[in-house]
Amino acid sequence: MKHLISQKNSLVLSRLTNLDAQSIEPVPVVRPSMPPxxxxxxxxxxxxxxxxxxxxxxxxxxxxxxxxxxxxxxxxxxxxxxxxxxxxxxxxxxxxxxxxxxxxxxxxxxxxxxxxxxxxxxxxxxxxxxxxxxxxxxxxxxxxxxxxxxxxxxxxxxxxxxxxxxxxxxxxxxxxxxxxxxxxxxxxxxxxxxxxxxxxxxxxxxxxxxxxxxxxxxxxxxxxxxxxxxxxxxxxxxxxxxxxxxxxxxxxxxxxxxxxxxPYVSDELAKRRTIVEAYLSALSSVQGLRFIQPSSDVVHNSYMFPIIVEPDYPITRDKLCEILRQKGISARKYFYPSVADLPPYAGAPSTGPGTLAVARRAADSVLCLPVFPGLDLAVQNRIIEIVRNPLS
Structure with a gap:
């Protein structure tokens, strides 16, 4: 009887956990901006x-x-x-x-x-x-x-x-x-x-x-x-x-x-900059993460926030992507695989073994985190906490 009660409690807990996960609105990696x-x-x-x-x-x-x-x-x-x-x-x-x-x-x-x-x-x-x-x-x-x-x-x-x-x-x-x-x-x-x-x-x-x-x-x-x-x-x-x-x-x-x-573009770009600056401020000290940022003479549009997950990060890029997904957050392996490894283009002379090493490494290690003007600060902080402590 105790065994059956334990099974029943576990089932209820599992359903509650799944319900809680489903009740959180999924966070897309991008969301279209639309005028009024x-x-x-x-x-x-x-x-x-x-x-x-x-x-x-x-x-x-x-x-x-x-x-x-x-x-x-x-x-x-x-x-x-x-x-x-x-x-x-x-x-x-x-x-x-x-x-x-x-x-x-x-x-x-x-x-x-x-x-x-x-x-x-x-x-x-x-x-x-x-x-x-x-x-x-x-x-x-x-x-x-x-x-x-x-x-x-x-x-x-x-x-x-x-x-x-x-x-x-x-x-x-x-x-x-x-x-x-x-x-x-x-x-x-x-x-x-x-x-x-x-x-x-x-x-x-x-x-x-x-x-x-x-x-x-x-x-x-x-x-x-x-x-x-x-x-x-x-x-x-x-x-x-x-x-x-x-x-x-x-x-x-x-x-x-x-x-x-x-007429709304300037405001949209400013909101994107704020989001990217918050990511950089919170994640720049995390071991094993590297960032692609423009040089000082560039006015950037903060279109995306790609992070490079290097070997000394606690988990792989793919595992981090999966953990975020399980917690209702979309992140994108952008661009994976490299075009040179897609079936229509693989096998061309310029795609052979030993070629395109940097591109293939980037395809295996880059993850783009959500960036869009309507991204809620609390949601961004939740994303940051997961990336900072992926195993907790």
Whole structure:
């Protein structure tokens, strides 16, 4: 009888424990920022009244102009998403050969290269910034190399000057996947102004979003015009098509959300900075953790907070991720595995044994903790306590 009572008590305790865990609202690693609905409604009324839903409408043109001023760049071309923007940039530049790129990125970067008809060649990354190593890039240059596609990982700028010098010596375009880089500056200048062009994402998870969308930034008007035509199926006018394009236009609805969102960006960035500063202050003394932080000449957007879990931390990165998950907190192994180890790309000459050691180590050790403007301080403190004392 005592045994049955003990079993019953254990079952009740287990159910109560599970109920308590389920009652805690899960904490996402990111949460989309949205403007007040009342700010969006006037735009929707105008769209409904005009019947203009797409094809470079008034709100798309207005958002382009406002972003040109925000970034202090001459040309911004809005597109349906960052992946299509990267593909269009490669197509407009006529890239069909080898493209040196990073294996430590979201797979969309590499997919765009292949979809454009080119071949990705992976070069290793810098252990401090997790961006393409200029030295590794130089080692991969061959007569087949037609472009460099670098990634500003987590919004941390690449070594833009060193990469530009390599591109100039070779006489090839330098393209930046700047998906994470809204509001980022280096040396007082928008990071989007570097290279032949930069592509930024306005996906729902980014610091500025249009629900879904992106933009191509360039100082080359001919390139911007070519990209604009390709984004509209290669159409010049009602009777002429001069290239094989696709439909990559941003709609008026998405642009309207962006226009409503833009006035709130500065406040959103300030809230993100506060969250990141709190993490750094609380975790910087923890043995076995390392942080990826921008240099002093960079204005960063605090897009993510990646920690590098090193061997002298009490547990592995994967175990820490699992402990956080069990306690209702989402953390992301971002980017794991490296693109070079995904089935579509594994086995390529640049992915063989002994290559890309830094990128593979980063993929196995980086964990991104939750960062979004609505993150409650008490919740952040709970995350910090778990990371500081993962075995307690």
């Amino acid at each position: 609905l009342e700010d969006v409604l006037p735009y929707l009324r105008d769209i409904w009244a005009s019947g203009d839903l797409t094809n470079n409408g008034i709100f798309v043109r207005r958002l382009q102009e406002e972003l040109q001023g925000y970034f202090d760049v001459p040309y911004v071309s809005l597109v349906a998403n960052c992946t299509l923007g990267t593909l269009l940039a490669l197509r407009a530049l006529g890239i069909t050969g080898d493209v040196i790129t990073s294996p430590y990125t979201f797979v969309a970067t590499t997919n765009a290269i292949v979809l454009a008809g080119a071949t990705p060649i992976f070069a290793d990354i810098d252990p401090e910034t997790l961006n393409l190593s200029p030295t590794a890039v130089a080692e991969q240059i061959t007569e087949r190399t037609q472009a460099i596609l670098a990634v500003h990982c987590y919004g941390i700028p690449c070594d833009v000057e060193a990469l530009q010098a390599i591109a100039d010596r070779r006489g090839i375009p330098l393209i930046f996947d700047a998906a994470h880089c809204f509001g980022v500056k280096v040396g007082g200048r928008s990071v989007l102004a570097y290279g032949d062009c930069s592509i930024v994402s306005f996906h729902a998870t980014k610091v500025f979003n249009t629900l879904e969308g992106g933009a191509i930034v360039s100082s080359n008007p001919q390139l911007v015009e070519a990209i604009g035509q390709l984004a509209n199926n290669g159409i010049i006018d009602n009777e002429n098509v001069n290239s094989i394009g696709l439909n990559a236009k941003m709609s008026e609805l998405h642009a309207a959300v962006g226009l409503a969102q833009l």
